[in-house]
Amino acid sequence: MLINFLKNYFLVSSDQPLGREEKTFQQSALRILLALTVCIFFISEIHSLFIPGELSFLSINSVYLCLLIGLLYFSKKYAKVTAVLFLLTLVTTSFLLLTLSDEFHAEKYALVSLYSLPLITRLLFSFRACLVAMAINVYPFFLMTSDSLNVGQSDLAPSFYFQLLTFVTLNIGLPLAVSRIIQTLESNASHMKVLYRKLNDNYAMYEEFFENTGTPSLLCDQRGKILKANQLARDLISDSKRKYLPDSTITDWLSPLGDTGRFFWQSNVAECTLKQKTNIHIEIRRAALTQHGHYVLHLQNTTQLRAIQQELESTQQTNSRLAHFDLLTLLPNHRHFCHQVNQRIDEQDSHLTGAMFIIRISHFKLLNKQYGKDSANKVILNFSKMLQKRLSEQAIIGRLRGVKFSCFVPLGQTYLIQKKLSTLIHSILPSQITVDGSRLNMDYHVGIAYYHTDGKTAEELLEHCEMALEYSTSIDRFSYYNHNLENKLIEEHKLGLKLSTAIKNKEISIWLQPQVTPNGQICSFEALARWQSNGKFIPPTSFIKIAEDLGLLPLLAENLVRELVVTLSQWQKEHIHTPIAFNLAGQELMNDGFFALLMTLIADNPWLTNMLELEITETSSVMTHPLIHKRLRSLSQYGYSIAIDDFGTGQASLGQLVDIPADILKIDRRFISPLPGDQRHIDIVKSTIQLAESLNMKVIAEGIETKEQANLLAALGCHTLQGYYFAKPSPLSDWTAKDNAKAKELRMVY
Ligand code: C2E
Ligand code: CA
Ligand code: CA
Numbered sequence: 001m002l003i004n005f006l007k008n009y010f011l012v013s014s015d016q017p018l019g020r021e022e023k024t025f026q027q028s029a030l031r032i033l034l035a036l037t038v039c040i041f042f043i044s045e046i047h048s049l050f051i052p053g054e055l056s057f058l059s060i061n062s063v064y065l066c067l068l069i070g071l072l073y074f075s076k077k078y079a080k081v082t083a084v085l086f087l088l089t090l091v092t093t094s095f096l097l098l099t100l101s102d103e104f105h106a107e108k109y110a111l112v113s114l115y116s117l118p119l120i121t122r123l124l125f126s127f128r129a130c131l132v133a134m135a136i137n138v139y140p141f142f143l144m145t146s147d148s149l150n151v152g153q154s155d156l157a158p159s160f161y162f163q164l165l166t167f168v169t170l171n172i173g174l175p176l177a178v179s180r181i182i183q184t185l186e187s188n189a190s191h192m193k194v195l196y197r198k199l200n201d202n203y204a205m206y207e208e209f210f211e212n213t214g215t216p217s218l219l220c221d222q223r224g225k226i227l228k229a230n231q232l233a234r235d236l237i238s239d240s241k242r243k244y245l246p247d248s249t250i251t252d253w254l255s256p257l258g259d260t261g262r263f264f265w266q267s268n269v270a271e272c273t274l275k276q277k278t279n280i281h282i283e284i285r286r287a288a289l290t291q292h293g294h295y296v297l298h299l300q301n302t303t304q305l306r307a308i309q310q311e312l313e314s315t316q317q318t319n320s321r322l323a324h325f326d327l328l329t330l331l332p333n334h335r336h337f338c339h340q341v342n343q344r345i346d347e348q349d350s351h352l353t354g355a356m357f358i359i360r361i362s363h364f365k366l367l368n369k370q371y372g373k374d375s376a377n378k379v380i381l382n383f384s385k386m387l388q389k390r391l392s393e394q395a396i397i398g399r400l401r402g403v404k405f406s407c408f409v410p411l412g413q414t415y416l417i418q419k420k421l422s423t424l425i426h427s428i429l430p431s432q433i434t435v436d437g438s439r440l441n442m443d444y445h446v447g448i449a450y451y452h453t454d455g456k457t458a459e460e461l462l463e464h465c466e467m468a469l470e471y472s473t474s475i476d477r478f479s480y481y482n483h484n485l486e487n488k489l490i491e492e493h494k495l496g497l498k499l500s501t502a503i504k505n506k507e508i509s510i511w512l513q514p515q516v517t518p519n520g521q522i523c524s525f526e527a528l529a530r531w532q533s534n535g536k537f538i539p540p541t542s543f544i545k546i547a548e549d550l551g552l553l554p555l556l557a558e559n560l561v562r563e564l565v566v567t568l569s570q571w572q573k574e575h576i577h578t579p580i581a582f583n584l585a586g587q588e589l590m591n592d593g594f595f596a597l598l599m600t601l602i603a604d605n606p607w608l609t610n611m612l613e614l615e616i617t618e619t620s621s622v623m624t625h626p627l628i629h630k631r632l633r634s635l636s637q638y639g640y641s642i643a644i645d646d647f648g649t650g651q652a653s654l655g656q657l658v659d660i661p662a663d664i665l666k667i668d669r670r671f672i673s674p675l676p677g678d679q680r681h682i683d684i685v686k687s688t689i690q691l692a693e694s695l696n697m698k699v700i701a702e703g704i705e706t707k708e709q710a711n712l713l714a715a716l717g718c719h720t721l722q723g724y725y726f727a728k729p730s731p732l733s734d735w736t737a738k739d740n741a742k743a744k745e746l747r748m749v750y
Helices: 001-007 021-049 055-075 079-101 102-114 115-125 125-134 138-151 156-211 229-236 305-322 335-347 364-371 373-390 418-428 456-472 483-504 539-551 553-573 594-603 628-639 678-692 709-717 732-747
Strands: 215-219 226-229 255-256 269-274 281-286 295-301 352-359 396-399 404-412 432-435 438-441 444-451 478-481 509-518 521-533 536-538 580-584 614-619 641-647 663-669 697-703 720-722
Touching: 001 396, 021 055, 021 079, 021 115, 021 156, 055 079, 055 226, 079 102, 079 115, 079 138, 102 138, 102 156, 115 125, 115 156, 115 229, 138 156, 215 229, 226 229, 229 295, 281 305, 281 444, 281 663, 305 335, 335 396, 335 404, 335 456, 352 373, 352 418, 352 456, 364 373, 364 628, 373 396, 373 418, 373 432, 373 580, 404 456, 404 521, 418 478, 444 456, 456 478, 456 483, 456 614, 483 521, 483 539, 509 553, 509 732, 521 539, 521 553, 521 720, 521 732, 536 539, 539 553, 553 580, 553 594, 553 614, 553 732, 594 628, 628 641, 678 697, 678 709
Parallel strands: 444 478, 521 580, 580 614, 614 641, 641 663, 663 697, 697 720
Antiparallel strands: 215 226, 215 295, 255 269, 269 281, 281 295, 352 404, 352 444, 396 404, 432 438, 509 521, 509 720, 521 536
């Protein structure tokens, strides 16, 4: 403790403030000199107390002791002044001793004191002050050597040289040597100062750099204790509830995600969440600065990045779903279906068989039109669900465009004949689907191809199913692919192109087939379309179907009806009141434009109600559609006569006779040709006539080819007869030629 006190008092401890070395050094030297002098005077004071008769010395000593203690006391506060006073005391005392005292010891003491003056001055003041002190000492030297010179010539040299040696050594040599040391120390100190300043600058720069890395950064030790955190890091990890506290650890703020381990900050990259807000994600990246044993960690808020990543992933998933599946039914789309089937085919051994078929829901456009898109979509959805439920798990189902569904059914080793396969397919197709409480009758067309006789890949099989589908009719809804179909389709395609030009150029002509009363008089006509391509008549059954497929029926019907109306107008003027029946397949009636035309025609020409009849074919499946029924009711209300054509052949139930407001029932040729020999057919015709009568409908029998048939039908009560027996169809122009000459003959009838 005493040593520490002394060290502190004499300012010799090692942790002295930097930059004030010179002052400290001078103060320290002053205190040491004063303290030692005080000690000596104190000892001599004590000593003189024990020597009697030394009163004057005692009192002078006491004065000096007090003076020195006082200086020592004030040296702390007024160092410079004290130093000056100390030197003055030294000089004055020395000079007084030198000049006034005769005592040899006193003189020696004074001289030593004076000669040590430059050294003390150098310690307490500057080098210049030291030089002044050196110069002052020339006088005592001179005083001493002049004395020695006066003593005697023989002693001159040794005494003088002794004096000179003392003078030079103490007064010049020592102060200069000490000055040199002090100078070195001073230059070292200033060098240190420069280094210290540089270090300080570097530290400040580092601080600034750390604070402004632009990234939230932490400095932590191996155990995760945060030694430093820049403002961004503090803002990031602490929130309004919890303020950042220095000396906390990383685990106070962050929890690691995944299996990065307990010391997650030691790994290169770690994913974390904030402890307080687990929805905030933080990524920790460790900088490669570990030489100092600490970790510099850069933090990044990856919450948004993760959200974007997740969004991206879900978009990718959606895209992949879009690329592979139908969004409504979630069934594989065309491409994915083919992929799955091909995969299955590859897995199967070459002996296995299978069937591919495309199911098309019929009249879906009508459904859309009547119930709206949403309900129609529900139909598709319900249908796809039922299909999936009814087909075996082995089957692959896909949705092609629109209302076409594709199925691939592996049949194993058994080869199903067409009839069995049709029964199988039939059993999976729902005949009714309930949507929004109402039950809809469903119709399908199916195109079927066998694997592997009709195709070896999914794509090939699908193409052949499509071809077969093209050939499905309202009667044969299940159509099987065969090799001839391909050529037939190509031919049809060519014919379709020609037909479309023919319809646009109005090259389809009207022929009329007379309808007669039981006594053989022409009472009406049926208009039949005729098309001659390359000098050859194409049967209407063919080209009407092609026109229907190409959606050209409404245009064809419009052209024909307009032509008919022109003729009928002339007949009207000529008082030829023979009506003409016009065939409608259904597509025409579904067309808003054609329906409007019929309504306008009757509005403009009210007499048309008696002249233009509409024949609708029961076989056409569109005819079962409620919209057609609605339109037919309107047409009937406006006065048109409506005939149900080919009655008995179609799929329409008898009940639909009630829905369609028909006035005429046409018994199909199929029931007439077996007459009169076949009793069963006679009965059918008979009951049909009775049915018509009960419904207050007129009956026309068509396809009468013999006299017997004609007589029989007349006898059964048939009102109107039509067939080659009476007349074959002939061009309209035959009847209108020469100012309607032939038609005019008919006026006699009425
Ligand atoms: P359909 O409406 O049943 O017309 C009667 C068909 O029977 C006509 O055939 C006619 O020539 C034929 N026929 C009449 N009497 C006899 C007979 O005694 N024996 C035989 N073997 N056949 C007889 P066509 O003209 O070939 O017409 C076929 C079908 O084409 C028509 O059947 C009709 O469904 C359709 N069609 C004809 N013209 C048009 C039209 O302008 N529009 C529409 N949508 N369909 C038409
Ligand atoms: Ca007809
Ligand atoms: Ca017919």
